[in-house]
Amino acid sequence: MHFATIAAVSALTGQTFALGINCRGSGLCGRAGGDLVGVKAIVDGIQPRDRNYGSGQHIACAGNLCAFFQNSASGTADRVSGLLQQLYDHSCEVCGSVPTNGNNVNAGELTVNYVANPGCEGAC
DSSP: OHHHHHHHHHHHHHHHHOOOSBOOOOTTGGGSSOOHHHHHHHHHTOSSTTOEEOBTOEEEEETTEEEEEETTOOEEHHHHHHHHHHHHHTTOSSOEEEESSTTOGGGOEEEEEEOSOOSOSEEO
């Protein structure tokens, strides 16, 4: 009986860490000066479409709202557009993250979030 309780708690705890697509972000998201639709429009205009972005590299910024890969993820501008569409389809309006490998953002994610010093405006 005790083992079954521990196993059930362990299973639930594991699911907590496997955070999938979500609209979470900094408490400053509402003050970022941009939105998800604006960031996607910038990314959709990036040429060439096979331009590659690495983990932590800003892809596009609208005000202080930037899109970037995290947790060792990387991809092309074309892939970023598709991932941003998934955030939009999930009803995200400003900030959010979408897994790039499975359904766990800890295994790689594209994030749109408030950034204090974006370093670029538009395509980065």
